[in-house]
Amino acid sequence: MIADKTPAWWRATMALCLGSFLVFINLYVPQPLLPELKTAYEVSTLGVSLLMSVATLSLAFALLVFGPLSDAIGREGIMRITLLLAGGCSLLLAFAPNFESLLVLRLIQGFVLGGLPAVAIAWMGDAFEKPALLSAVGLYIGANTLGGISGRIVGGAAAEVGGSSAAFIAVGVMTLVGCAIFWRLLPNSRTFSPKRFQLRRAFTDIAGHLRTPVLIAAYCLGGINFLIFINQYSYITFRLAVEPYQLAASGLGLIFLTYLGGTFASTISGRLAQRYSPASCMMAGVVILMLGTAVTLNDSLVLIILGLTINAFGFFLAHSLASSWVGRYAQGARGSASALYLVFYYVGASLGGFWLEPFWQGAGWTGIAWGSWILLSVTLMITLGMRRFERRCRR
Template sequence: MIEAYSRDWWRATLALCLGSFTVFVNLYAVQPLLPALRQDFDVSTLTASLAMGASTLTLAVSLLIYGPLSDAIGRGAIMRITLLLATLCSLILPFVADFTSLLLLRSLQGLVLGGLPAVAIAWMGDEFDKPALMLAVGFYISANTLGGIGGRVLGGIAGEYGGWQASFLSVGLLSLICLAVFWRLLPPARCFKPSPLRLGVALASLGGHLRNPLLLGAYLIGGLNFFIFINQYSYITFRLSDAPYALSTQWLGMIFFTYLGGTLGSALSGRVAQRLSQPVCMMLGIAILMAGSLVTMAASLAMILLGLTIAAFGFFLAHSTASSWVGRQALRARGSASALYLVFYYSGASLGGFYLEPFWQAAGWFGVIAASWLVLAMTMAIAAWLWWRERVDLISIR
């Protein structure tokens, strides 16, 4: 087993962080480009947002494929090949002739982008001892956030000077460099033991998780919160690209630095959970997300950015706690339980635009926030129910 701070630990951790960074750079680079895509292809806001939603939906589906497949054939090859294919998609995207082709290619890209997130932590679990694993996962999750920020900022800056085509090309070239380093650094697997691919057993495990109300509650909280949160960011780009703000693509990319509030929320979630129960932490995160959403109603750009930062803090506090709750409540097949959480999570991201679009058309940003509060009230109620169930279980044990 690889020990913490050894040469192989540093190589593997850096490789997996670069891989994670590459995945989320490619996934989210399109978000600040949505107003430009709407204008260039003469499509609606909902249709333009599908450039984001199509890839998150196929990524969600792919997570159910790569996990069991990696148990049978190994994880390193899946990560290398899928990263290569995702990079090639970004390099081809600048040359599409119509929006339909762009959507099809983004859908394919989402399908291959799921390869690394689905198996990276499992690779660490195979090869690292426990202390090394805990340290490496912290770095890995940080790389997720930085990739999301980096993709949006790079996409926005490149789009400002060369159009959306330059954004995809820049992301593709950066990904090519990261891929080369990833390929070189990732050590060969030494402790992996293949197991037969048994579809019936995998499906039975997934069904068991869905019948567990404590897990299903967390799945709904993660999925519905992301359903709102990520699509608020999509619609805020439309709001801020119009008068009176008229932000260019470059500056639309910069607004995603507010995601750093989420980085802080994730980092503090463990400490908060030591003082409060996990469902209460989820309720707190949802309340902060709701409050931040209200702040974005202000006319001042500074207040809008503050509101987004607050919302990001609350969302990631709830998300980190909900995903941790899944690992704690799953009595068996924890890998598939966590994968199912991510399926709900990314499915929510891909479907939220369909829900928010009528509210946006009817009442603009006020409609988006009103619609957000309706869904967040539901997730608050689910978290409160989990808190009640936890208290009942504790009383019954006593």
């Protein structure tokens, strides 16, 4: 197996980080364009938010397919082919004739984008020694944040020049070029042992994971936190696109630089967990996310940006450790266990608009904050349970 910080570790980790980066520039490129697309297609805030929701929902479904499938046929081919198809979908989005076709293409793109996230952490679990796995997962999730930032910044900047079509073309070309590099960098796992795919066995594995409380805690933590975190960014674009801020698409794209707080949190999460325990750090992450939401209630743009940065740090601290928690406690079928975590994660994202929309309509951004705190109180209780579980394991 690959040892921590060896040349083989760096090559494999950088390949997976690049793949993760490419997935998330495609997933999030429409987000800074939502106010513009809302006006162009004359749809509601909830309607235009479906461009994000349908992609994350179909991505979640794809995880149920690609995770178990990867346990049978291997993981490298799934990651390579789906990444290539995702870049092609971005190019097709640039030429979609109406809003309905945009939704259909985003549905398809979300499905193929699920290929790499479904199996990447399981690939690491097969190929890396345990200390190497913890370090690699932190960097991999840090690449998620960089991809999310870049997709929004590139999308916003390109839209200023040539509209939303230019944004999709720019991201599509970036993806195809990056995909060629990814194919060359990613090594084949030497420790993978394929199992014959059996639909019944796949359902049995999933049912086994869902009967394991220590895994369910991580699944719910990731899903609920992401429901709040990612949809706050959608609604903040509507808040900042109107007076007194009136930010254009490029300015809204730059707001997502606050994700750098999450990049930093992901890269240090492994070290923090070794010092304070994963559950304690996840609890701290939820508390930080609640505090950052409070800061965004201020009308100052500087403090709004600060609050979003705090939110990103807290969310990705908890998310990084919840992901590795699944890899640590899953008993067999790691591919389906990791995929199931991401199913909860992205289903949460797709449902966030339905949860937060009534709060937005009723009280604007203040309502969004209250809607966020209600669910974050639930995840705070989940982390308390995980902490008690850790203490019992030590005893």
